[in-house]
Amino acid sequence: LTKLEAAFQEIVKRHEAFRTSFHTVEDELVQSIHEDVALSIEYSKKAPKVSIDTMIKNFIRPFHLSEAPLLRVGVVTVSEDVHFLMWDMHHIISDGISVGLFMKEFEALYKGHTLSSVPIHYKDYAAWQQTQTASERYKKQEAYWLNRLDGxxxxxxxxxxxxxxxxxxxxxxxxxxxxxxxxxxxxxxxxxxxxxxxxxxxxxxxxxxxxxxxxxxxxxxxxxxxxxxxxxxxxxxxxxxxxxxxxxxxxxxxxxxxxxxxxxxxxxxxxxxxxxxxxxxxxxxxxxxxxxxxxxxxxxxxxxxxxxxxxxxxxxxxxxxxxxxxxxxxxxxxxxxxxxxxxxxxxxxxxxxxxxxxxxxxxxxxxxxxxxxxxxxxxxxxxxxxxxxxxKKELLDEFNDTTTAYESQVCVHHLFEDQVTKTPHAVA
CATH class of the missing domain: 3.30.559.30 (Nonribosomal peptide synthetase, condensation domain)
Incomplete structure (x- = not known):
């Protein structure tokens, strides 16, 4: 568990995304990156009458975007040899590729490996993305989508x-x-x-x-x-x-x-x-x-x-x-x-x-x-x-089974009404 906690804490330290909170300043959404953020792992024991799915469902709950980290880690002990490791992170700071990267880094850090420093962070990408809004390429892309989805x-x-x-x-x-x-x-x-x-x-x-x-x-x-x-x-x-x-x-x-x-x-x-x-x-x-x-x-x-x-x-x-x-x-x-x-x-x-x-x-x-x-x-x-x-077999052979005999003098709507009387609450 000591190695587990150290690995997750190092990941939080490595990536600004896990040290980010979001706030509204003068009606604008801004991100705040904290220097140090402590990650507390939630430990619990599985109760005899509580399913693991119920414990996972209770583990997944809303994040407060104004509070870092937007990452939650939990360990559920079932027995001395069986444990469930759970983590949940807000989509605003991660995507599918991030999940794969997160798993690889956790594995390496748990094994005691040293990882190279992250060259740039998400805020650098976000800042670069903002500069692109005035570029010709950005305007060309906007024109394409407005035309493609016109009308x-x-x-x-x-x-x-x-x-x-x-x-x-x-x-x-x-x-x-x-x-x-x-x-x-x-x-x-x-x-x-x-x-x-x-x-x-x-x-x-x-x-x-x-x-x-x-x-x-x-x-x-x-x-x-x-x-x-x-x-x-x-x-x-x-x-x-x-x-x-x-x-x-x-x-x-x-x-x-x-x-x-x-x-x-x-x-x-x-x-x-x-x-x-x-x-x-x-x-x-x-x-x-x-x-x-x-x-x-x-x-x-x-x-x-x-x-x-x-x-x-x-x-x-x-x-x-x-x-x-x-x-x-x-x-x-x-x-x-x-x-x-x-x-x-x-x-x-x-x-x-x-x-x-x-x-x-x-x-x-x-x-x-x-x-x-x-x-x-x-x-x-x-x-x-x-x-x-x-x-096709069901429609043509089974549903269309014409071996049943009906009175030739009875109209279809009368047969329908008879069935309604027999099973009034059944689906028609």
């Missing part, structure tokens, strides 16, 4: 299981599915043939899925991007991630290989103009704020490429604990990660809109699209079917 923006209207609340809730859940090694191999081959990346192919299929479900052709999907375009930022813990809005118009008469070239063009344009902050773009567009939706887009897609390998510590066996975070930032997010020649999907969804069966079925339909495009890249988008073989 009335489409509101994605997915069919939901529950009515949309008047005020947006961020309560959510997750479920997953995998593509499989054979289909993954075919998707990579298809991407090579089309001159695209795997990300572009998967994103293109996702926008087809959304179009099929919504019946809309103008689709906007948010996609996070690392934002660390300079080598000096690779060793900094901080919030660099930006989100780009990828807008595509789907023409049902286009073939998939024509469609994926449009996706490729839009993605490359988005990457070229990725430095323009989303929050600034929202203000510039002057989009009316709806309490029940996110501005610009309500769904996101990502292909993760973050190194978050397991920690290796001397005399300690370490393994990650799979905790279900009950949060969804958007209505629906498909997060893909490539592992062991397979593509794994983690679907984050709003539980105020969808139930888990709907999201699982959506995953099956997504795979159906992927199988259709690898089998025939020239297939017209209008000809891509969502219905799986199993669903």
């Amino acid at each position: 009335e923006l489409p509101i994605l209207d997915l069919p939901t299981d529950y009515s949309r609340p008047k005020v947006q809730h961020f309560t959510g859940s997750r479920t997953g599915f995998e593509v499989g090694q054979e289909l993954t191999k075919k998707l990579k081959h298809l991407s090579t043939q089309q001159g695209t990346t795997l990300y572009m192919t998967l994103l293109g299929a996702y926008q087809i899925l959304l179009s099929k479900y919504s019946g809309q052709q103008d689709i906007i999907v948010g996609s996070p991007i690392g934002g660390r375009s300079h080598a000096e930022t690779e060793s900094i813990i901080g919030m660099f991630v930006n989100t780009v809005a990828i807008r595509n118009q789907i023409q049902p008469t286009s073939s998939f290989d024509e469609w994926i070239q449009q996706v490729k063009e839009r993605v490359l344009e988005a990457y070229e103009h990725q430095a323009y902050p989303l929050e600034v773009l929202i203000e510039k567009l002057g989009i009316p704020r709806d309490l029940d939706r996110n501005p610009i887009f309500d769904t996101a897609f990502s292909l993760q490429n973050i190194d978050q390998s397991n920690i290796s510590l001397p005399n300690v066996q370490v393994q990650p604990y799979n905790y279900l975070f009950e949060v969804s930032k958007f209505d629906l997010t498909f997060q893909a990660v490539e592992a062991n020649h397979n593509i794994l999907f983690d679907c984050e969804y709003s539980t105020h809109l969808f139930n888990v069966q709907t999201i699982k079925r959506m995953g099956l339909h997504y795979i159906q699209i992927l199988e259709s495009i690898v089998e025939n890249p020239q297939i017209l988008l209008s000809e891509i079917e969502l219905v799986t073989k199993e669903e």
